[in-house]
Amino acid sequence: MDTRSLKLFISLCDTLHFGRASEACHISPSALTRAIKQLEDSLGVQLFERDNRTVSLTREGQNFQDYAREALIQWDVVRNSLLADAQELQGEISVYCSVTASYSFLYDILSDFRRQHPKIEIKLHTGDPENAIQRVLAGTDDITIAARPDTLNAGLAFKHIATSPLVFIAPQKDIHLDPLLTDTPDWSQVPMILSEEGVSRKRIDRWFKARQAKPIIYAQVAGNEAIVSMVSLGFGVGVVPKIVLDNSPLADRVRILNIKPELKAYDVGLFALKKKLQSPLIEAFWSQIQ
Template sequence: MDITKLRLFCNLANSLHFGRAANSSHVSPSTLSRNIKQLEDDLGVSLFVRDNRSVILTHEGEQFLGFAKEVIQQWETYQESLLAQADQLRGQLSIYCSVTASYSFLYEILTEFRVKHPGIAIKLHTGDPAQSIERILAGDEDIAIAAKPDKLPSGISFKPINSSPLIFITANTEDWQGKSWDEIPVIIPEEGLARERLNIWFDSLGIKPNIYAEVKGNEAIVSMVSLGFGVGVAPQIVVDNSPLADKVKRFDPQPDLGPYDTGICVMEKRLKSPIVNAFWSQLREPNR
């Protein structure tokens, strides 16, 4: 199986756009199209449905995507092993985290890592922390900074780096004291640990919340709360590190939603990669 074709296929499967996939792969659209057609001919199935406006993965394409990612990871791990034996660890490490995590935790970790392994390039993606573990399971990232779920998925290893409470916040200009939850507009995350904890807490009290907005990303929740749109929930560390920290305040009384444990997660099988293992081995768990 041609690794180059597999990489081109994965790029197209991720972008679902020939122009963008060709550009990110540093090939012409015609070269990309020719390689995808050759791959489909080799497999005897269509991997994409395409017309002048759209590109969509077929059912066979979705199944093949998981296989392609696995083969590419195994090939990269083998290449890394050869370089590690020659004491020349080089390659790329893909990391996913939230914006807050990138400067709260990642700076210190990467500063030490880059000194030890200058030949490893870092590919950093930022986004909603609720998607961190999903991206690891899908094989889209090597490492992710994530909130530890109440039940960790099988095959995932997790090292804690910080624990922060989940807190209710409101704008400094707003006063919701004395009002019931069906009157208070609530800004909540679309998904993730905080959303799960909120659902449990509201259900336990028989409360039907007045949801004003469902938001992706803790930083966006702080922003909306600071503008006076309602009461939100976010990890304390996100609030403390926000440039809008002085525009919000704690909403009392504060319920106990449990700890928001943040840490590094990785697929256990990816620890066979010398590069991933080098990063993982460097991490030290915090003193409790």
């Protein structure tokens, strides 16, 4: 079966940008444009509104998106069930995680997985961990490694890998910050460098609210590695998972602050759509975590 046009359509749905979608699919923008036009012609409806600057889904495109995602999932399940009795599983799994997670957890997982299933290809994407779960929910990736949110979507499966404390960090020595970092800091005077969104941002916001404190937010950044970098340069105090700090080349330039009460730790693990666990390929990867 030819599922290529559906995959191209889903990629454009996720990016709403012909350039980024064509790059992700390894084709030219003109080839992607032709494929989408052929799909629209075969369906007899317009799936996207586009002009020189923007791309958006039409109402028909939004409806077709649900079908396309479900059709690709079901095709994977059927195809892989036919291969399940074969001597070796083969196919492709798309995995998304942060750079830190890729060498903290993924290396060990893939080392065993590749030995057991050499014909299964891994398509790895790295980026901001706060986007990880949404990419799985959208069907962009099959599996991700991320921190478990306080409320888990009912359609997601989660398997624990590790626990990582969420810590306050400051520069090793700073004549401007040190006088502010007492046993009970006045947070209205301390510049903070925080994640734009995600698990850590929600937890630190609740932490400050419980203390009736209004911090000075010096910067909001995407990616925990960027927080470590800015803190090491003396821009302020940050909050990051300790595992990020342990793997950072700048770890010796920052220090962990003894702030009480401590923030709730990260519960790090694998995420996948529950219905995708029907796939022998996904289940084979999932089973690597005991």
